[in-house]
Amino acid sequence: MSVTVKELAPVGRLSVRTERADAEGLVDALGLELPQRIGTRATTGGRDALCVGPDEWTVTLPEVDCAAVIAALDELDEPACAVDISHRETTFAIEGPDGDTLLSMGCPIDVTAIESGAGTRTVFADVPVTLWRDGPTLVRMDVWRSFAPQVRTILEDGLGELAAQQKLRAA
Amino acid sequence: MLLIYCPYCEEERPEAEFTYAGQAHIVRPGNPSDMSDDEFAAFLFMRDNAKGVHAERWRHTHGCGRFFNVLRDTVTDKILMTYKAGEPRPALSTEAAQ
Numbered sequence: 046m047s048v049t050v051k052e053l054a055p056v057g058r059l060s061v062r063t064e065r066a067d068a069e070g071l072v073d074a075l076g077l078e079l080p081q082r083i084g085t086r087a088t089t090g091g092r093d094a095l096c097v098g099p100d101e102w103t104v105t106l107p108e109v110d111c112a113a114v115i116a117a118l119d120e121l122d123e124p125a126c127a128v129d130i131s132h133r134e135t136t137f138a139i140e141g142p143d144g145d146t147l148l149s150m151g152c153p154i155d156v157t158a159i160e161s162g163a164g165t166r167t168v169f170a171d172v173p174v175t176l177w178r179d180g181p182t183l184v185r186m187d188v189w190r191s192f193a194p195q196v197r198t199i200l201e202d203g204l205g206e207l208a209a210q211q212k213l214r215a216a
Numbered sequence: 217m218l219l220i221y222c223p224y225c226e227e228e229r230p231e232a233e234f235t236y237a238g239q240a241h242i243v244r245p246g247n248p249s250d251m252s253d254d255e256f257a258a259f260l261f262m263r264d265n266a267k268g269v270h271a272e273r274w275r276h277t278h279g280c281g282r283f284f285n286v287l288r289d290t291v292t293d294k295i296l297m298t299y300k301a302g303e304p305r306p307a308l309s310t311e312a313a314q
Contacts, residue, residue: 083225083280098280099224153217153230168232168278 048141048207050200052193053185056136057108059115060128061094062101068123075104075114084165086177095164095177103130103175103187134175134187137200142182143207150203151196152176156184170199218293220274223300224282237273239263240285241305266290271305274298 063071066079077089080096087094092106104127106114111129118125139147148156151170159165164177172195175187188196218231245251245259264270270290275283287297287308299306 084227098282101281153232166279167229171232173278 048139048143048147048204050147050197050204051138051140052197053136053138055108055131057106057111057129058131058134058187059104059106059111060101060130061104061118061125062127063123063125064100065123066100066102068121068125070121071118071123071125074117074121074125076106076110077104084159084163086162086164088162093177095175097166097175133189135190135193137186137188137193137196138183139186139200140183144182144184147200147203147207148176148184148186150206151199159184169196172196218295220286220295221298222276222279222282223284223298224280225276229276229279233276233278235275235277237275237283240271240273269296269308273301 061075061079063079065071066081072078075092075094077087077092077094079094079102080087083096083098085096092104092110094102094104096102104114108131111131115127115129118127145156148169151172152167154165154167156176159176159178161178161180164175166173166175168174169186169188172188172192174196177185177187179185186196219228220231220234221228242259242263245256248256251259267290270288272286272288273283274286275281283301285299285301285303285305286295287299287305288295296308297306
């Protein structure tokens, strides 16, 4: 079976909201430039920003940097709101050529249409998730912590199904 | 499942990501104290029950999170058009209405 599911180590996550993504000082405070189009990402030195709405971004960064970034955003003239949501979610890495098949067991969108280096917010088996595609065969899925056991069970069921299919094919 | 075009994401997404939010273009009264009970009740409770084209609000809850407006035919359940919140209800061309 050519897909693996792994829960990743905790990471810092910020929910950033601002009316003006091009405001002065914002790039310095965040350490990267915010992407403008919904679904696109900007990645620089361990930080990754995904545009999830017209005025909303999810930024992942090392957990220790969260407080400093929030403090830096507080200093800006242009209001920008950052909330530390690191502990709200946990991340599953779904890796392998069959990853998209596994995801499509729960996602109503066409996950193959998400390009490498892009991402989106959607649902997986009715659970709100954020998908980040890091490569053709690697997708990260952020899930609210309280939903994680349910999502893990569904993913494991999916893995079992894929394994059974493979067994049938081999027979 | 309906496919709904989100005017903010500029993409067609499955209905599962959206939430219905009632009739569109209902203006909140500026000063409810000036209204009679009947007038306020009409604002609060009374809605169109259109057979045909209906303007309604939807929210892309599991996407960009934005409210926007949809013109939907309540007979065929076909979504004719979507537009951003705050924009006036667009006139439908005859082809779209059919």
